[in-house]
Amino acid sequence: MAAHADKPDTFDxxxxxxxxxxxxxxxxxxxxLKDVDEEMMETMLEANATGPASLSPxxxxxxxxxxxxxxxLNLDPEAIRRRDPETMRELETACLRCTERSRCxxxxxxGTAAYPEFCPNAAGIDRLRGQ
Structure with missing residues (x-):
């Protein structure tokens, strides 16, 4: 029989x-959710890989x-990829060429997302954000 919700547990x-x-x-x-997110990312990366070689780690x-x-920044990369795949490819290309991986x-x-200071995608991201 379940204990009444208003009665405190004597042990807790x-x-x-x-x-x-x-x-x-x-x-x-x-x-x-993290596992699902990582699996989705792997699927997206595999689907987006160009040529026979896959992306490096x-x-x-x-x-x-x-x-x-x-x-x-409250942008949905999957929605952007569906709506505007060319823009997403441009962002990914710039990201792959970036030398600021550690800072990023x-x-x-x-949680500071001070990307405009160093990110090669700052203009593209700001454009997507409507700024």
Whole structure:
């Protein structure tokens, strides 16, 4: 028989166990979404690869950075790819040629997205953002 919701658990009067259980469920869901996102990215990279050779691991990381930057700026890279594949290819090409990979990763990790200072895609991204 289930305990009444208003009656506190004698072993967990503050509801910490329930909160931890909810948090663990959220973390599990986040991990599953991350796995789906990574799988989708791999599929997109494979579909977008030109020629018989596939992208190098470094190129894949750079393109993931582009996608993460776009998402941090509320741009949907998949929608842009469907709507305007040429623009997305131009962004990817510029990203692959970029020499600021470490700075890009730091900015994305910090959540600062100070891309206009160094990103070769700054003008294209700003155009997509309507700025």
């Amino acid at each position: 009067p503050f509801g910490i166990a329930a909160s931890m259980n909810e948090w663990c469920c959220l973390v599990k869901a986040a991990r599953e 470094e190129a894949g990381v750079k393109l993931r950075s582009l996608v993460n930057l776009m998402r941090s 990763a730091r900015e994305l990790w910090a």
